[in-house]
Amino acid sequence: MPLSAPQTARWQPGASAAAQHAELFAPGGEGAGAALALALARDHLRGAGDPLADIPDERAWLWVQDKAAIRLSGRPYRPGLPRELRHRLIHVAADKPDDALFAIEEGLRCRDLAFVVGEIAGNPRALDFTASRRLSLTVERHGVPLWLVRLDAARDLGSARMRWQARSAPSAWPHRNPRAPGSATWQAELFRARSHPPGEWTLRDEGGALHADPMRYTGPPHHGDLVRAPIDRPLAAG
Secondary structure, three states, rough: OOOOOOOOOOOOOOOOOOOOEEEEEEOOOOOOOHHHHHHHHHHHHHHHHOOOOOOOOOOOOEEEEEEEHHHHHHHOOOHHHHHHHHHHEEEEEEHHHHHHHHHHHHOOOOOOOOOOEEEOOOOOOOHHHHHHHHHHHHHHHHHHOOOEEEOOOOOOOOOOEEEEEEEEOOOOOOOOOOOOOOOOEEEEEEEEEOOOOOEEEEEEEEOOOOEEOOOOOOOOOOOOOOOOOOOOOOOOOO
């Protein structure tokens, strides 16, 4: 799609199938970035799949973290992952951002993977615009989607087709059991997209599906931790 394409369609769940390279800027220590990346990946698979197919997608998926990202958000906690993804996870712990980017790019070349999630902390030199462009080209060439989570990073130049700013938001009270954990909820701002205008939403994962409520901007974002994940348990999804 050309860069000059009109941005007329407001983003909504199910509309991200064409944008297979996305970045999510999120606070470290919350787990919000990785959790939303998984919710968007599942939404993408649901929108890109064949509704008449009887065979579920059982392909593996790759999660790559550099050492700094693991320190901030912890390693994946399989019981906290969505049920259909737990047994399909391939996790790579990389020492440096350069190694993480290499693993991510190699994963994107493997068409047997359903998708790739990467977590990199800060703004390392290795992740400049040239590296971002390489990822975009690899995604386009091989068709494996990428959600790259940028923990505690400043917005820099990048070629991702969709770029989000996300943080945890309070969950609604469960109807049946007020003591039970609520649905995973995020405040998300889409600040760059090729085919959608910018916007803000409250996103929530209910029943394995992504739902969006439009937000109105009321002031500067709050960067405090609304939900802090314990060590080695960065996700509360599922």
